[in-house]
Amino acid sequence: MKYTLLIALCILSRIAFAQPDQIQKKLEGYWLQEGYGIYLEIRDSVYKFYDITNISCQQSASPVLNNWIGSLKSLLDLYDVKKISSKEMILKYGITSYKFKRLKTPLGICQKPIKFSNDPILNFDVLWHTFKENYAYARLRKVDWDKLYKKYRPLISKKTTKLQLYTYFRDILDAIKDAHISLQVPKDLEIAYAKSTASLSNKGKRKRYKYNYPTARYLAQQQVTKMFPQSTFRHFHKDLLMWGKLNQRVGYIQINAMNGFSLDVSIPDSLSTAQYWDRHWGQIVTSLKRGKTIGQYFRDEIRGANVMIDSIVRELSSTSAIILDVRFNNGGTDKVALDILSRFVQQKTAVFSKHVWDKNNFLFEQVIAIQPAPKTYQGKIAILTSRQTASSAETLVLSSLALPNVLRIGSPTMGVFSDVLQKQLPNGWRFGLSNEIYRSNTRQNFESQGIPPKSLIKYPTNVMDFFEAIYSQGKSDLAIQKALDLFSK
Structure with a gap:
């Protein structure tokens, strides 16, 4: 699978190599990456990545750097700067170019980012909004996010346990049947979930195979x-x-x-x-x-x-x-x-x-x-x-x-074609989803089929x-x- 940490070879920017001070100065500012739910700040030769939705902003690992904050030099060790202007920049790694829109001022919702929260309601809302805003195949895979919200949101309260919340998330995401959707939680929670669902999974006859x-x-x-x-x-x-x-x-x-x-x-x-x-x-x-x-x-x-x-x-x-x-x-x-x-x-x-x-x-x-x-x-x-x-x-x-x-x-x-868009919930759980559409040279989309x-x-x-x-x-x-x-x- 295309886990984002393993999806890209990024070469040094030819522009940055030729004129490092000039290009780094142009990169300074506030940037919105539409379609990926990412807000990027570059100030004083330091980058900061944030995951954003309509309701949230939180510090997040860069899709490749795996660190939400770092030196601009390390950013340019990965990304090839293809374009930089007063309105936008385009960064490339691997085969893909990524467009960022320049903002005149810092993004308001990120002035007080979420740092950590175990609040079940907040974590549900962030997951739901991320998929609602960025998942590319809801129509193709017949996913009605509004209907799912009405079904599951009333079940969640401040008293919802981690196991209950994880179970709800698994119920929602597993039903989509997209191999590029993932949810990573602590090992002890995975074990608890496996035990809680063991009786259900053992119902009926399961085929035994000669080899593992x-x-x-x-x-x-x-x-x-x-x-x-x-x-x-x-x-x-x-x-x-x-x-x-x-x-x-x-x-x-x-x-x-x-x-x-x-x-x-x-x-x-x-x-x-x-x-x-x-x-x-x-x-x-x-x-x-x-x-x-x-x-x-x-x-x-x-x-x-x-x-x-x-x-x-x-x-x-x-x-x-x-x-x-x-x-x-x-x-x-x-x-x-x-x-x-x-x-x-x-x-x-x-x-x-x-x-x-x-x-x-x-x-x-x-x-x-x-x-x-x-x-x-x-x-x-x-x-x-x-x-x-x-x-x-x-x-x-x-x-x-x-x-x-x-x-x-x-x-x-x-x-399953899209690069996996990696995200993190306020409680530290990581998840991934497909936010890109691939089409053949004759414009055919083979997702799912x-x-x-x-x-x-x-x-x-x-x-x-x-x-x-x-x-x-x-x-x-x-x-x-x-x-x-x-x-x-």
């Missing part, structure tokens, strides 16, 4: 090795990438996430997958605590992705076709996804557009284009998808719709059933075989 989730996922990912036991497959960062030649004509690249590519980690592959990634992210966090900036980390991520995809494409350059398998990919960073696809693009191509939702309007549409990499692959391409292909993995698939002669095989993707394949394979929607459907095929794989058949025509 990590094992089932691993077996499904390894199905290609059973189909081609004579082939040599190589790996990068445990299960992040797997590639090899299925035969002399066809190469295969399995991409299982759009993040985790940093080359500055060293972990033995002998660890289990769970242990490996715990250690991986642990090393990243440690490096940040020791002084590495988030900007440096993002640049390392993108560098690692580009180094690896270049190496793999060179290794498979003698083939006439490549299968890109993103069936097990739940997302990560759009920048990584588009950089990977740039190895299969022959000319600059506008691949999709995105715009932000603010209250009742669409704002600031931008067209995203891919430039071909210096060295590109010239053969045929097939992309394998499933309902587990999500978020930035879907961005890759969405972008491929603009490319000629790309085969898409499998099931429709999950249908997912991107359909050209050649359909009816994989189960349930993730465990899907894994089982893959690893139970003996020494075959329907999607890979379909790609081979189509390549041979």
Whole structure:
């Protein structure tokens, strides 16, 4: 998924690098980021971020910096300043540009921001207003915020417990069925909620699976090795990438996430997958605590992705076709996804557009284009998808719709495209929502329904059933075989 801390590579602003004093002076002031519910103050070379709704203002972590206050220098380590004027500024990180409207005076509601409050009524109202004002898919997913307010608001009082409040929030948000909606609370509250709902979830018969989730996922990912036991497959960062030649004509690249590519980690592959990634992210966090900036980390991520995809494409350059398998990919960073696809693009191509939702309007549409990499692959391409292909993995698939002669095989993707807008409640709980609309180069919106394949394979929607459907095929794989058949025509 596109967790905001992992969604962007941000390069140093060329403008700021050339004329730091001049550009920093121009950035000073009060800024409103419409569509994101963010108010930004820059004064005396210090930035301050606030989350705002129609009824609230509170100190908040920057979407990327993860700190509500800091030096302007650290801000410019992440954002590329694309435009600055007396009326607006546009900052960019990753593939996305963000427009800020300049205010003449400080935002009134933020003169006395909320610092912390456990008031159940206030926390409910902030959550409700944030979704009402910024959630982009209420109409598509048939969510009536006013109706929900009338149903749940009378149930909440000053005496409402944390568990009761969390239960109400879960009832509201889980019903939307949007994988990009999240709610993070203290662990003890999660445990209490799980216990309180255990009797309900245990009603009826639940299917028992032969393997647990990590094992089932691993077996499904390894199905290609059973189909081609004579082939040599190589790996990068445990299960992040797997590639090899299925035969002399066809190469295969399995991409299982759009993040985790940093080359500055060293972990033995002998660890289990769970242990490996715990250690991986642990090393990243440690490096940040020791002084590495988030900007440096993002640049390392993108560098690692580009180094690896270049190496793999060179290794498979003698083939006439490549299968890109993103069936097990739940997302990560759009920048990584588009950089990977740039190895299969022959000319600059506008691949999709995105715009932000603010209250009742669409704002600031931008067209995203891919430039071909210096060295590109010239053969045929097939992309394998499933309902587990999500978020930035879907961005890759969405972008491929603009490319000629790309085969898409499998099931429709999950249908969650927006970057996750991260917010915080007055009581410290964090939550995320979708506030951006992605459209294909032909203006189609595939939210919820997912991107359909050209050649359909009816994989189960349930993730465990899907894994089982893959690893139970003996020494075959329907999607890979379909790609081979189509390549041979």
